[in-house]
Amino acid sequence: MTRAPETIDTTRLVLRRPRLDDADAIFTRYAADPDVTRYVGWPTHNTVDDTRAFLAFSEGHWAQWPAGAYLAWSRDDGKLVGSTGLLFETRRRAMTGYVLARDAWGRGYATEALTAMLHVALLTGVQRLYALCHADHRASARVLEKCGFVCEGTLRRYEDFPNLRPGEPQDVLCYATILQI
Numbered sequence: 573m574t575r576a577p578e579t580i581d582t583t584r585l586v587l588r589r590p591r592l593d594d595a596d597a598i599f600t601r602y603a604a605d606p607d608v609t610r611y612v613g614w615p616t617h618n619t620v621d622d623t624r625a626f627l628a629f630s631e632g633h634w635a636q637w638p639a640g641a642y643l644a645w646s647r648d649d650g651k652l653v654g655s656t657g658l659l660f661e662t663r664r665r666a667m668t669g670y671v672l673a674r675d676a677w678g679r680g681y682a683t684e685a686l687t688a689m690l691h692v693a694l695l696t697g698v699q700r701l702y703a704l705c706h707a708d709h710r711a712s713a714r715v716l717e718k719c720g721f722v723c724e725g726t727l728r729r730y731e732d733f734p735n736l737r738p739g740e741p742q743d744v745l746c747y748a749t750i751l752q753i
């Protein structure tokens with residue numbers, strides 16, 4: 573299995589594997605912001621210990637698989653912009669996603685970060701890269717479409733969104749792309 577680089581340069585971002593000492597930046601920039609976390613699958617972080625739990629999970633994933641989460645940093649001012657990554661489910665199938673700090677929305681960063689994840693998926697031998705997004709989340713669906721993902725359909729009452737309507741599974745769109753080596 574080819575391992576992914578732990579640092580990737582894109583036009584405006586540096587993507588790198590998270591480190592344990594990134595907890596404060598993640599917590600402060602986006603993970604504790606309810607506007608940012610409305611449509612994500614994890615609860616808004618209440619304390620930096622929640623963020624440390626994510627980092628421990630990320631470490632475990634990188635240890636087991638050829639890639640994992642990445643943090644996206646601005647090349648311009650060095651600030652943390654958000655996070656993306658690959659979550660491997662098998663050697664050939666991975667899920668992706670992205671989350672950006674509020675002040676980084678609307679500038680094409682998610683599209684830039686997801687394009688880099690497509691390269692990581694190709695490099696590491698993923699054949700199916702997919703993402704789930706809430707059926708009402710137009711901006712996220714648009715990012716996936718711009719990157720060539722195809723909507724395979726609606727998974728009805730599929731996933732709980734803990735910051736939206738906890739305990740009421742929501743309809744999600746399943747987007748995927750098939751990568752050839």
Ligand SMILES: CC(C)(COP(=O)(O)OP(=O)(O)OC[C@H]1O[C@@H](n2cnc3c(N)ncnc32)[C@H](O)[C@@H]1OP(=O)(O)O)[C@@H](O)C(=O)NCCC(=O)NCCS
Binds near residue numbers: 681683704705706712
């Ligand atoms: C969703 C999110 C990642 C988008 O990031 P971004 O960097 O603003 O995305 P981009 O600028 O690359 O592209 C957004 C696209 O959606 C479009 N868009 C934005 N809001 C929209 C809306 N309400 N309806 C339709 N399209 C919309 C933009 O116009 C743009 O498309 P365009 O380039 O054709 O104009 C960002 O808003 C975010 O982090 N939100 C919080 C976390 C989150 O919800 N993550 C996704 C979970 S599935």
